[in-house]
Amino acid sequence: MPPSKAITAGKGAVGVKVPHTMTERLLILLSRYREASIAVVAIVLVIYFQVGSDGGFLSPQFMSVVLRDTGRLGLIAAAEVMLMITGEIDLSLSAIFSIAPYVMALLSVTYGVPLAVGALIGVLIGVLVGAINGIITVRFKVPSLITTVGMLFFLQGIVVSIYNSQPIVAPVEQPFNAIFGQSLYQPSDGLFSLHGITAFTPFLWAVVLVLVLALVLSRTTFGLHTIATGSNIIGAREIGVRTDRMKIYNFMIAGGFAAFAGIINTAQFTSADPQAGSPFLTLQAIAAAVIGGTSLLGGSGTVIGALIGAFVVASLNNGLVMIGAQATVSDIYLGAAIIAAMILSIQVDRLRTRRRV
Amino acid sequence: MNTQAIPPLSKDAPTVLEMTNISKSFGAVTALVDVSIKLRQGEVLALVGDNGAGKSTLIKILSGFHQPDTGTIVSQGKEVRFASPRDARAQGIETVYQDLALVGDLSVFHNMFLGREYHKRFLGLNLLDNRKMREQAQLYLDTLGITIPSVNSTVDLLSGGQRQCIAVARSIYSSPKILVLDEPLAALGVRESAHVLGLIQNLRQQRQVSVILIVHNYNQIFEVCDRINFLHAGEVALDASTADTSEEELIRIVKSGLGTRAIEAAAAEIRPGLV
Ligand SMILES: Nc1ncnc2c1ncn2[C@@H]1O[C@H](COP(=O)(O)OP(=O)(O)O)[C@@H](O)[C@H]1O
Ligand SMILES: [Mg+2]
Secondary structure (H helix, E strand, O other), X not given: OOHHHHHHHHHHHOOOOOOOOHHHHHHHHHHHOHHXXXXXXXXXXXXXXXXXXXXXXOOHHHHHHHHHHHHHHHHHHHHHHHHHHOOOOOOOHHHHHHHHHHHHHHHHHHHOOOHHHHHHHHHHHHHHHHHHHHHHHHHOOOOHHHHHHHHHHHHHHHHHHHOOOOOEEOOOOOOHHHHOOOOOOOOOOOOOOHHHHHOOHHHHXXXXXXXXXXHHHHHOHHHHHHXXXXXXXXXXXXXXXXXHHHHHHHHHHHXXXXXXXXXXXXXXXOEEOOOOOOHHHHHHHHHHHHHOOOOOOOOOOOHHHHHHHXXXXXXXXXXXXXXXXXXXXXXXXHHHHHHHHHHHHHHHHHHHHHOOO | OOHHHOOOOOOXXXXXEEEEEEEEEEOOEEEEEEEEEEEEOOOEEEEEOOOOOOHHHHHHHHOOOOOOOEEEEEEOOEEEOXXXXXXXXXXXXXXXXXXXXOOOOOEHHHHHOOOOOOEEEEOOEEEEOHHHHHHHHHHHHHHHOOOOOOOOOEHHHXXXXXXXXHHHHHHHHOXXXXXXXXXXXXXXXXXXXXXXXXXXXXXXXXXXXXXXXXOOOHHHHHHHOOEEEEEEOOEEEEEEEOOOOOHHHHHHHHHOOOOHHHHHHHHHHHOOOOO
């Protein structure tokens, strides 16, 4: 039987319901092009701030700040998306964000360990913490919300107790700092010169790593099994997906990403602050993920959406201040945006369910 | 159907599976007590019993999803222990679970190949060969005469019947040695049911694949099965050949509502010299 005939026969036999109302059509469109719809929001926001700030918003200096925040948030948001797809969440990422670069700076200052080696150790610590989070969650069946809140306090307690909450001035080693975030940009430099590009290294790292995650998610068995784990954990297990391992691996990825984000942050500011990552950082990253189109229900999510979501959050944080609003006002918008995005997300999911015949 | 064309199961067909004295409890709930079943090469065995009798638990032990508290499984003459469904699938045991084990957020073709994906090398990376899986899934569904809107659509957009067909197709795709179907006809209409029964009948004709079929409809049992095991309160209460038992007799036994011993006695009375 030729495939085309099979397809028509199938449609005639059962058929998928065609959406009727305008709202339904809009929701379908949104669900199909999640990244595109959040990109539209981002563009509207840019235009709004650009006009409101008389052209200051898109200046290289200001963009480098917005994109620095975007990179930091985007890395954590994308990692959070992987976990949210498996149906879990990690609230300890901000503590990993603090502790990894702190260890790196400490090793460098006290033992003269090269920053590159310290950074590797820092990332491995992040991965290890992720593994512990995952194992506690999966083996002892503790909800990850609880596991990771516990881990958050535990790690935060450790990192502030090392030096009595004192930030360490991290040494500068080239090319390490230039590669991993230090901005060499001067107003006299061209934007597309080598120095100009260093103004955006945190963002560029985030873009590269988020694209890698996107590839993993859509083109590898690992990605397929990650989605399967969050979409139907029993079914996935019945067919032989190792759901426990998938969760643990994704916790490890999240830990590694948070550690890397923290290291970039320290390379940029040449200072390791034990309180660099406040729990707000994780919450803003989760906000970015949700605004980017990932629901907390598991089974689906977009890391590229999360990066764009991170840009929206970073733009709100910085842009509102720039156009003269109180710093606290951005939280009002952020809060409203999270709730609106979540309502939208759930509406889209519900619509999909209703379309089941 | 082509009932006449089905050759009787050869007397010396080898035993491919023996589950012996399998017991399983979930906390205080005893699901199975010393259940033993035997399956021969090419045989279609019906597993019947009321809801809660333990049918699904038994086949989930066979599929490696549950581990038995006691008892042994001998497959192809070797004792096996399945720590996970991967192990059982690797041994050629494919299962269509009652809940179908399909992932709603993934496409039909990804579901077809879940756990045994095709890969291709690209720049040294081991990536999914989506094109191959898409083509193979389409081709295979066409061969089986299963029609769905598109192999690209996610499974949560399909009807219950379509999903059931996909789960059945997935299980047959890898040419298993033992095929286990837990109520594969539950959500199917008359036409789709006949279709799936036809697929089982084809397997039975070739006598290569051994099948365990959990099903409630007695017409269907007599149409496609060689033997019936009646599971009652966690035990095998009756083991009868469909060739030697009439539908009326079986229904009478099952509906008798007697205790296990009494059912055995009744069975012996109806058919002395049964297995
Ligand atoms: N995962 C489980 N946890 C607890 N009890 C279970 C579980 N699976 C099955 N049972 C119980 O075991 C018994 C047998 O169930 P099941 O094998 O599903 O029966 P059947 O498939 O014959 O309807 C039932 O009493 C059921 O409630
Ligand atoms: Mg059952």
